[in-house]
Amino acid sequence: MLRLSALYRYPLKSGKGEPLQQIGLDRLGVDGDRRWMLVDEASGRFLTQRAVAKMSQLSALWNSTGGLTLSSPGHTALDVALPGDDGLRGVTIWRDTLRVPDAGDAAAAWVSAFIGKPTRLVHMPLERARFTESGYGQDDDQVGFADGYPLLLIGQASLDDLCARIGRPMQMLRFRPNLVIEGAEAFAEDGWKRLRIGDVEFRVVKPCSRCILTTIDPQTGERSPDREPFATLEAYRKTEKGAMFGQNLVNDGIGRLEIGMPVTVLE
Structure with a gap:
C-alpha cells in the first residue's frame, strides 16, 4: 500500500x-511553504543556496503572531512581524518580476549580517502569487x-x-x-x-x-x-x-x- x-x-x-x-x-x-524570500537589496534578485550555500543553516520558522522567527548559530534570534502592503519592494525570481511586501529594516539588518551584504527579506501574500x-x-x-x-x-x-x-x-x-x-x-x-x-x-x-x-x-x-x-x-x-x-x-x-x-x- x-x-x-x-x-x-x-x-x-x-x-x-x-x-x-x-x-x-x-x-x-x-501552508506557509516558501512564502518568504531573501533578495539582493540593490537588484531585488532572489538569493538561494546555489550562490549562498550557508543559507542551508538559516532557520526561519512561523511564529505565533503569523510572522517569522529567524535564527542561526552565532546570531541572536529575531521575530519578524507579518508585513502589510504599505512597503512593497520590486523583486525578481527567475523570469518573474513582481512587487511584494518588505519585512522592514530590522529584518533587513539581520539577514544582511548573516549573508554578508545588503539584503532584504520579503513576503508573498496569497493575493500576490505568481503563475x-x-x-x-x-x-x-x-x-x-x-x-x-x-x-x-x-x-x-x-x-x-x-x-x-x-x-x-x-x-x-x-x-x-x-x-x-x-x-x-x-x-x-x-x-x-x-x-x-x-x-x-x-x-x-x-x-x-x-x-x-x-x-x-x-x-x-x-x-x-x-x-x-x-x-x-x-x-x-x-x-x-x-x-x-x-x-x-x-x-x-x-x-x-x-x-x-x-x-x-x-x-
Whole structure:
C-alpha cells in the first residue's frame, strides 16, 4: 500500500527545511511553504543556496503572531512581524518580476549580517502569487516563491535506488520535497498523472530538474567534493531538460495531510 511517509515545509526559500507530522494545504500548496524570500537589496534578485550555500543553516520558522522567527548559530534570534502592503519592494525570481511586501529594516539588518551584504527579506501574500510556467498544468495554477510549482513529491524507493548507486546514504532533505511516498517501486512517480491523499487530489505536472544545490549537506552547509548526488543523477537520470528526480505537483483543493495517510494513484 502506498502511504505518505514524510512531510516538509520550507518557510523561507532556500532556508532550513521543517519536518512536519501534519499540515494544511492552501491554494499555493503546503501552508506557509516558501512564502518568504531573501533578495539582493540593490537588484531585488532572489538569493538561494546555489550562490549562498550557508543559507542551508538559516532557520526561519512561523511564529505565533503569523510572522517569522529567524535564527542561526552565532546570531541572536529575531521575530519578524507579518508585513502589510504599505512597503512593497520590486523583486525578481527567475523570469518573474513582481512587487511584494518588505519585512522592514530590522529584518533587513539581520539577514544582511548573516549573508554578508545588503539584503532584504520579503513576503508573498496569497493575493500576490505568481503563475506557474506556461505549457504545464493549467493556466490559473499559482505558486509562491518556490522555483516553479507548489509541491514536490519524491518516492522513498527512488532515493534508496540513488543511494545504492552512490554507495552511501543521502538525506532526503538534499532534494527539498514536500511529500515523500513509500510503498511504490523506484521512480514509479514518473508515471503518475493524478493521485489522492486524504481528501485532496493532486495533479502531477512536470518532472523536477535537479541542480548543484543537491550537493549541499543540509546539516553542515558544505558541498560534496565529489559532486554527489548530482553526479550520479546526471549519469542515469539525465534528459535533454536536465537530471530529473521527483515530480512537481499542483493540489486541486485545500485540506489537511498527515503522515501515514494512504495514497491512491488515480491515473
